[in-house]
Amino acid sequence: MREMHSVLHAFAIKKFASIDDAVALMGLDEAQVRALAAEAVAGGRLNEVDGRYMVTPTAQITLQGIYAKVYAQLRSDAGFREDYEAFERINDDLKQLMTDWQTLTIAGETVANDHSDPDYDERIISRLGSLHDRAERLLDRLARHEPRIGHYSRQLLTALEKAEDGDIRWVSDATISSYHTVWFELHEDLLRVTGLARRE
């Protein structure tokens, strides 16, 4: 994608993001993002409120057209589709893992994980590490088609390592770039690349 499209894409994935958020999300150059965002606001493609940006409805439609053009070849690439399906399988495991992280089934009843048992949390974070190893190999392959994916992979690793070091908010806290937050954004990005609809 051209730089301008990458910037619009970043704000489409993460709505109400700041310039810093977009830079962190896509691994772009800050000065360039700032300049392009200003240009996009002037051109009616982004709205800005208090330093936070969102893509205008017309620019959303434009973006869909750009995805279709930029990723036309990729969308018909059987190898890429197979890798994407593998991602969906890991995604199912990730969602189960996140649910196990947040809730416990005790004698058939679901209760919130209040994180009072470090052993339990440690086991889940360890599972997350194994899942990450699988995901990383896959994301490396996907990144050969779209280098942006490699940046998600690094952000996932950062979140994982913070969780491994004991700051458990980095597993699923929705207000920071936790493992789940980044994964969720990666999933959205891949859906835009493939042109597929979210299943749930």
Add this chain to the structure above:
Amino acid sequence: MVGAALTGRWLVGLDAVSGSALPDRRLVGGKAWSIAHMQSLGLPTPPAFAVTTEACLEYQRNGTMPDGLESELQAGMRWLERRSGRRFGHDENPLLVAVRSGAAISMPGMMDTLLNLGISQANLPALAAESGDAAFARDTYRRFLQLYAEVVLGTDCPDLKRDEGLGAWRARIERHARQAIPGDPMLQLHAAVRAVFDSWNSRRARRYRKHHGISEDLGTAVTVQLMVFGNLDDQSGTGVLFSRNPLDGAPAPYGEYLRRAQGEDVVSGKRTPESLDDLHAQSPRLHAQLLAAAGRLEESNREVQDVEFTVERGTLYLLQSRTAKRAPAAAVRIAVDMQREGAIDIGEAISKVTPAQVRSLLSPRLTARAASATPVATGNGVSPGVGTGVVVNSADEAERRAKQGEDVILATATTCPDDVHGMIAARAVVTEFGGSTSHAAVVGRSLGLPCVVGCGAGAVTSLGGETVTVDGGAGRIYPGILEIDCPDEREDECLRQLLNWVGERSPLRVLRPDEAPDEDILDLDALDAAADPDRLAGLLQGVEAASGRAIASDEGIAAALAANLRFIVAEPTLPPLLAAVQMSDG
């Protein structure tokens, strides 16, 4: 069946007898140590041995398997054969083992468990005949190959379809991994042991040790344990036992049992387990043996135990025992009961209950009368709590109207990342599609928001503009604003006991609003900055007393203790008192 002891330069056979000394945890790792610990309490476990951490360190020094380890592994398997009456790598009566990593300190990046090693195409018919279940034998083989691919070969396992041929599974993995899976189970065992040793040096394990200052000289052990099967005949089964009821804390064992089943059958939910009474019906002797075992484990660990067990042809084996997870009500009752029984002292009892558990017990809920109303929509309640507001159908509208001070309920078909800002602004979130693992559910729980998912097409987006009450635990959406009720901490006998204990020990006084003196109290609810925990310390400087939601949170209590406040005002008082006592003790 106690034969000769197993000892070697690199191996330790686990066959502690009652009262005997336990092996060195640093040498055999945490998992083997737990097995030995159970054995030393006189409890039955599947036979096992450990490859020691010294073997791992020798491997790290030379990069090759330590001299003599391979022949010791051979001897170890012979030892397991003698104890089980089975044969490793044979077509008849095959011996299968689980291989686990086990450092003295658990850390990320270590090899995951490899199950069913020893199974092969050649002995599938024997396993099928033994269990009377050919599909089970095939599935066991498939799971073994998948795990072998992932944990030993370190590759993604391609999706192995159930209806493919056995050879096709193996061929696809080998193609994918670009290496062969040895046909000889003994060579597979060598590869699994090497994979455990290599995992000691995985990127994540190395980083973790560095970050936590853990010595590189510890190494990891490998536990090799006989697999037992609960699905062989009508005198077999599998289950879990809690030494006390994990839901309400009642001091009676509670458990589930499934005859003719392997653990996966219970976990996958394919079959609904029976109560422990079914084990009693099968064998009163085993039932009594199990209950006695749970009691010994609880007594020894001074914690409620969650015991996994399998019965194979009428013999009981304990697979694992650990501290049981419990619902908040159970945590409170068990702590109080165990102190009264003399099993633990008051300090330990206080440490077994978290402020979050008490907050959850005392959180507002619908009154019984309100909850009997007819819901306008129902779904899967995935994040508990009650939220009331006007239904809006987009995250942007939720954010906008919430900013204007309205209580809103966000109702969408599904949620995507750009809805998160709207979820944060809402009092509750409801969706039409998705289950308990959906993104909406994960985000809702992470935000502590009542959340109901999977209400069905059109069920909630059609409610736009209406005022509703969402019960995120029960999964119900009611019309209008319903009556809610806050439980009183003084009305519950166990909470009252806890309240007495922490009241006497707390370094911080916590007063109810109606007890607060008429003097200068800083009201944090009136300060926007109080929402940021990092700014609490600054706000409390020079202050004598404070009130408001922020002061009753764990961060608030930490700040109040640091600022040496004379008292705080909060209701309920138990969560802040408990937090204050635990912080000053820990």
